[in-house]
Amino acid sequence: MVATGWLFTRKAKITENTNQASPLRHTNIRMVIVSAISFFLGLQFSHLTALFQTDFSAGGLIDSDATEYMTWAPDEIEQAQRRKRGTRRRRKPNQSNAHKKKKKNKPLPRYHDSNYTKESFEPLPWSLPKPSSTRYQTSEEFMADYIALKRKHNIPLPWEQDKYKEDKVTLPRPIIGLNFPKSATLTMSEYFACGGITSTHTTTQDGRIGICMMENHLKDKPPMEGCNTHRNRKNEETKPIEVIFDIGLQGPPCYYASVHDGGLENIAKHYPEGTIMLVTRNATKWFNSFEGWGGILKAWGQRSCGFDGSLEGEGMEYWNDLYMSNRSKRQYWLDFYEAHTQKIREFALKHLSLTYVEVELENDKMAEQLELYTGVKQSCVQVCHPGPHWIRKHDTTSKCHPKGEEPPSIDTEEANEYSDDEDNTFVEFNRLR
Secondary structure (H helix, E strand, C coil), rough: CCHHHHHHHHHHHHHHHHCCCCCCCHHCCCCCCCHHHHHHHHHHHHHHHHHHCCCCCCCCCCCHHHHHHCCCCCCHHHHHHHHHHHHHHHHCCCCCCCCCCCCCCCCCCCCCCCCCCCCCCCCCEECCCCCHHHHHHHHHHHHHHHHHHHCCCCCCCCHHCCCHHCCCCCCCEEEEECCCCCCHHHHHHHHHHHCCCCCCEEEEEEEHHHHHHHHHHHHCCCCCCCCCEEECCCCCCCCEECCCCCCCCCCCCCCCCEECCCHHHHHHCCCCEEEEEEEEECCEEEEEEHCCCHHHHHHHHCCCCCCCCCCCCCHHHHHHHHHHHHHCCHHHHHHHHHHHHHHHHHHHHHHCEEEEEEEEEECCCHHHHHHHCCCHHHHCEEECCCCCCHHHCCCCCCCCEEECCCCCCCHHHHHHHHHCCCCCCCCCCCCCC
């Protein structure tokens, strides 16, 4: 309105100064146009004032408000806002899924880590030996000494006995793999499954193998009691589990039968004629593969396991000094890995009723040696990779493939990060897990 008054006054002066030079009708037309413009501006000003006082957050407008205060906006904006509000209010179930029942959560298995917390679980005592000559033997050299000792005591080797020759596998059951993670645990589990016997890796239908073995150990029960069967979901047939690999976990709870005190003894006590098995690996290659695998080393160190030697007990001072003296910790874990192999070998030499089999991952005779000891054909040794990441990166459906038939990598650089042997120097089985 101020603009209108100013224009009228200005127009009057101009008219007076020009002595009515312009026709009166022209003046009247201009006055009408100015009045119309002023009226329109005044109307929009009132709308804008109300607009800034209104809540336009999600759900802040009711339909009547939305109709009034969206008149200033372009039509497509108004329609989009109304569609969005309508979608929130009238969302209907997907017709294709309407008939489906709501999926029920499966109950947790009996042996599950949710039963343990860092606060409630105290690390268990463990021990590994100081270096001896046994530590530095190759797998072939040690197996030659082990077999000679068995013959000396007139203890038959199962793969040379007639009663096993007609069996699918020429080893006594159960077969318990003691490999550390990233040392062919999946490869060996798949190997025995290929041989035709029931084999499992990491878990059974009853939960984590490591938790089952730990609880049985602490109760002086057979290691696999309560987790030693597998039910076929198709025909409901239940079979005993004959082979287990990847039997430890970093926790909480943390338990490795071959590291924690009494774990190996519990196996020998309840399965005196069973088989313990170990696949060794070059310690440096193992560390390179293991270091970035899910932060396990942190749990092994100062968290759930106390594998840094910080626990009280016999021999802990030696390991703690070794841990503290290695700034990068790399050499410590190399020594830890090799001491683990040494402990198992020394245990096997003292418990000859057990059958012990050891092969070396980097040995190009590995498949041949496995066939000799187990009776399972060499072609069952496959190249396996753990976890779903590798499967996605190679656009495949299987973790394991025959040697030479691995699918090409979609992202070579990232896929190599998840392989078991980053330097890829070994030709035969350098990428086996």
